[in-house]
Amino acid sequence: MINWFPGHMSKTLKQMQIDSKICDCFLYVLDSRCPLSCINPEFVKVIGSKPIIFILNKSDLVEKYDIEKFIKYFNLQGNNCISLNSTISGSSKIIINTIKNVFKNKLENNKKRNVNFIIRAMVLGIPNSGKSTIVNNLCGKSRAITGNKAGVTRSKQWVKLDNFVEIMDTPGVLLPNFENEEYAYNLAITGAIKDEILNLPDIAIQLIKKFKKMNLLTILNTKYSIDIKDNTQEIDILKFIGKKRGCILKGGEIDIDRSAKVLLTDFRSGKLGKICLEII
Ligand SMILES: Nc1nc2c(ncn2[C@@H]2O[C@H](COP(=O)(O)OP(=O)(O)O)[C@@H](O)[C@H]2O)c(=O)[nH]1
Numbered sequence: 332m333i334n335w336f337p338g339h340m341s342k343t344l345k346q347m348q349i350d351s352k353i354c355d356c357f358l359y360v361l362d363s364r365c366p367l368s369c370i371n372p373e374f375v376k377v378i379g380s381k382p383i384i385f386i387l388n389k390s391d392l393v394e395k396y397d398i399e400k401f402i403k404y405f406n407l408q409g410n411n412c413i414s415l416n417s418t419i420s421g422s423s424k425i426i427i428n429t430i431k432n433v434f435k436n437k438l439e440n441n442k443k444r445n446v447n448f449i450i451r452a453m454v455l456g457i458p459n460s461g462k463s464t465i466v467n468n469l470c471g472k473s474r475a476i477t478g479n480k481a482g483v484t485r486s487k488q489w490v491k492l493d494n495f496v497e498i499m500d501t502p503g504v505l506l507p508n509f510e511n512e513e514y515a516y517n518l519a520i521t522g523a524i525k526d527e528i529l530n531l532p533d534i535a536i537q538l539i540k541k542f543k544k545m546n547l548l549t550i551l552n553t554k555y556s557i558d559i560k561d562n563t564q565e566i567d568i569l570k571f572i573g574k575k576r577g578c579i580l581k582g583g584e585i586d587i588d589r590s591a592k593v594l595l596t597d598f599r600s601g602k603l604g605k606i607c608l609e610i611i
Pocket residue numbers: 388389390391392415416417418456457458459460461462463464465
């Protein structure tokens with residue numbers, strides 16, 4: 332479905348493995364609309380057995396009950412998990428509190444022994460999950476860069492968040508996992524994969540299939556004032572949407588590419604409602 336270059340993968344991963352050696356924990360950013368699709372099993376090579384805090388970012392784009400289900404899911408696996416709308420200024424304070432909570436015992440013990448311990452965290456995740464937005468939200472405008480530390484690549488800087496927590500200012504970009512086809516489609520639908528390498532009508536049709544499966548066709552009928560039935564073909568649904576939105580080619584035919592863009596843009600911006608693509 333998607334062209335892929337494995338060489339690129341190993342280079343990125345190797346750099347992250349080096350950077351991760353000096354980290355105590357990892358903030359793994361996930362898109363709440365498809366959290367499981369955002370996980371690349373390769374990331375274990377970067378993280379090892381250090382603590383992970385999964386961040387269900389873009390929580391504003393799904394319903395609360397979906398968030399609760401995923402938090403339960405990650406907690407049952409023994410991982411920390413929080414939800415976040417990182418576009419709200421100051422919202423990421425919960426991350427600092429969660430990090431301190433994970434290292435509570437260590438911080439308390441060190442306090443008793445008068446040892447200064449700074450927890451270093453690295454933000455990582457696949458493209459478009461919101462890593463940069465989170466780093467900016469955490470650091471604010473006044474980035475208190477603490478300077479290079481031994482063993483850190485020169486370009487890597489630590490940002491002090493409070494007396495006990497620092498984060499790496501450049502988030503780690505994990506490559507998406509395309510091995511599972513359904514997950515790959517979810518990533519394409521939500522915008523984690525560059526549109527240029529995708530066949531957009533194919534992706535739009537996959538989204539329509541999802542709507543069918545989740546009994547959400549009424550949303551499309553309402554949103555685009557069309558009248559599609561359960562047995563209407565996906566390609567025809569896409570054409571109805573395009574027709575309504577004036578996606579017409581010179582000869583009068585419907586412009587499928589533009590129709591696909593209309594549907595995907597509306598979905599990605601949340602105009603079609605709060606919709607989670609994964610059912611667990
Ligand atoms: N609705 C919503 N959009 C978000 C949130 N966090 C990030 N975004 C948007 O998602 C897009 C990708 O964010 P960015 O931080 O660049 O992702 P990165 O590629 O992981 O660094 C941007 O358009 C952000 O504005 C969020 O919590 N809610």
